[in-house]
Amino acid sequence: MGFSNIMDSNSYLGGPSADPATQALIEARGRVLGPAYRLFYERPVHLVRGIGSHLFDADGVRYLDAYNNVVSVGHCNAHVIAAVTRQMETLNTHTRYLHEGIVDYSRRLLESLSGSGSDGPDQVMYACTGSEANDLALRVAQMHTGARGVIVTADAYHGNTQAVTEISPSLGGAATIGPHVRTVSAPDSYRGGAEVAPRFLAGVQDAIADLQATGHGVSCLIVDTIFASDGIYPDPSVLGPAVAAVRAAGGVFLADEVQPGFGRTGEAMWGFARHGVVPDLVTMGKPMANGLPVAAMAARAGVLEAFATAVPYFNTFGGNPVSMAAAGAVLDVIEDEHLMANSDRIGGALREEISRLVAEHPRIGEVRGSGLYLGVEVVTDRHTASPDRAGAHHLVNAMRERRVLISVCGSHGNVLKVRPPMVFSMADVDWFCTEFAAALADLP
Numbered sequence: 001m002g003f004s005n006i007m008d009s010n011s012y013l014g015g016p017s018a019d020p021a022t023q024a025l026i027e028a029r030g031r032v033l034g035p036a037y038r039l040f041y042e043r044p045v046h047l048v049r050g051i052g053s054h055l056f057d058a059d060g061v062r063y064l065d066a067y068n069n070v071v072s073v074g075h076c077n078a079h080v081i082a083a084v085t086r087q088m089e090t091l092n093t094h095t096r097y098l099h100e101g102i103v104d105y106s107r108r109l110l111e112s113l114s115g116s117g118s119d120g121p122d123q124v125m126y127a128c129t130g131s132e133a134n135d136l137a138l139r140v141a142q143m144h145t146g147a148r149g150v151i152v153t154a155d156a157y158h159g160n161t162q163a164v165t166e167i168s169p170s171l172g173g174a175a176t177i178g179p180h181v182r183t184v185s186a187p188d189s190y191r192g193g194a195e196v197a198p199r200f201l202a203g204v205q206d207a208i209a210d211l212q213a214t215g216h217g218v219s220c221l222i223v224d225t226i227f228a229s230d231g232i233y234p235d236p237s238v239l240g241p242a243v244a245a246v247r248a249a250g251g252v253f254l255a256d257e258v259q260p261g262f263g264r265t266g267e268a269m270w271g272f273a274r275h276g277v278v279p280d281l282v283t284m285g286k287p288m289a290n291g292l293p294v295a296a297m298a299a300r301a302g303v304l305e306a307f308a309t310a311v312p313y314f315n316t317f318g319g320n321p322v323s324m325a326a327a328g329a330v331l332d333v334i335e336d337e338h339l340m341a342n343s344d345r346i347g348g349a350l351r352e353e354i355s356r357l358v359a360e361h362p363r364i365g366e367v368r369g370s371g372l373y374l375g376v377e378v379v380t381d382r383h384t385a386s387p388d389r390a391g392a393h394h395l396v397n398a399m400r401e402r403r404v405l406i407s408v409c410g411s412h413g414n415v416l417k418v419r420p421p422m423v424f425s426m427a428d429v430d431w432f433c434t435e436f437a438a439a440l441a442d443l444p
Helices: 020-033 078-088 100-116 130-145 189-213 239-248 301-310 321-336 339-358 389-401 426-441
Strands: 047-051 054-057 062-065 123-127 150-153 181-184 220-224 252-256 281-284 295-299 364-370 373-378 407-409 415-418
Touching: 062 426, 078 321, 100 123, 100 295, 100 321, 123 130, 123 301, 130 220, 130 252, 130 281, 130 295, 130 301, 150 189, 181 189, 189 239, 189 364, 220 239, 239 252, 295 301, 321 339, 339 364, 339 373, 339 426, 373 389, 389 407, 389 415, 389 426
Parallel strands: 150 181, 150 220, 220 252, 252 281
Antiparallel strands: 047 054, 054 062, 123 295, 281 295, 364 373, 373 415, 407 415
């Protein structure tokens, strides 16, 4: 079985469990789901309940969730549950009938995007997953530009449809990037220093030249604007020049906001806003409805026009009233509970405390991030800055044994990914840091 960086850097690789009931469930899952599915951790966790930023296993043991961005406003959020329940008791159908819910939500969503400028996205289309939204965005970009070439970062992950798998090199295994796709090195600010933005621009310019020379042309540059799967690089200086180069070549900029969107970075509602760029297309998914399957692609009307006038679009479940109710409730909670400010404040405190803990630790190279999206670089030593996949793997599983859930990312699988629900509190920060200090002390 081929190795997938994004799927296998923190996956269960088999072996007996100390708990016979858990082992039986693992084996039953394997029989009915097949081998493609992955579990987390050397000892998988059997979860049965969640509330806020906490989870509980089958034995009632409480865990601190420092990983799940899907439930961005907290597990089992009461306001979201109430909104979904009311709508399910009333009506659930599709978008070929008139309904106020999708119009009202779309207005709110587009208003949140309009802070990027008057020429930002002003129309929106719905799907069920971020993969579908990115697939749709690729079609829109291709019809608008008349070109097919796509530029992505070297360890990007944008989803799992056929078209999106071709622009997701992090999937690895038997999945291959398409002949119309060019990769550029991620803006590694840890090793690139002040040269990170010029190097990223040079990589994009080389990709443009190659796509033009091979007849593909330039359709779009697509990036996750916190570069999550690449290793979490929050430097806001890197995108502006690269986007300008892509547009000069006739392409468009597609901001994948599945990871950094909806206030997670603390500084802005959308990750692209931190970079001071206005995207032509924006995609979003997972956190949009706190776990219900809904996703969206927002676009500038002029970019969408060629596709929208030539191709009728329909997604049976995309934009249904129940999903719109859930998505609207998520916006309510973000606004009413000031979760963007909470991400900024609590994320800053968490980053500061982790930095203090690791200040003298020779195996931790850097702590970086924005809001409640943090990366902790694990290295063999600070002098060489050589990535340490084994060390990161050890820490993730040590934290799991201490009932704190995190994962890893980056091309070498050596960056700890800390990405909790946005309702994380100072008490959660204290819990996390207490266990992280103990895990660090035990790092071989």
